[in-house]
Amino acid sequence: MALNWFTELPSRVVKNFSVLEVLFNKHFVAAKKFRKISIHLMACKQGEQESLGEYIKRFNEKSLEIPNLEDSVAFAALMLGLKPIKFKFNIQNTEVSSF
Incomplete structure (x- = not known):
């Protein structure tokens, strides 16, 4: 080219x-490849047929591409990407000390 x-x-x-x-x-x-930032993680959504374990594995792989990712941002992105399942509602009502 x-x-x-x-x-x-x-x-x-x-x-x-x-x-x-x-x-x-x-x-x-x-x-040109641009450095990933935390906003890229917000686009990581759980697929319709994707299990919770598969989603969390994929989410963790994507989060490793972002340098200096803060736990609070990662947690917010994880919650945003989850399908509306019982786990999501349970974890939202529980205080989380670390990601």
């Missing part, structure tokens, strides 16, 4: 490596 992009550049547009770097970054910025 990069080679095709490079060969289609107008001739003499790349005068030095700095110009090439800027052009490359502008063109391929969509492919």
Whole structure:
């Protein structure tokens, strides 16, 4: 992909490596991997047919991708993603000391 992009550049547009770097970054910025933040965890929802154990395993894997994740944020995201089941209502009424 990069080679095709490079060969289609107008001739003499790349005068030095700095110009090439800027052009490359502008063109391929969509492919850049961004650091995950806690808001990404809010999108983790329990699937309709997913068991509680499967959901918690997947949630934990996603939470490990987020540096410095606070327990309170992780807990809020976990609760938000749970299907409305008895477990969810029981845990909401129980004081949690740590995640």
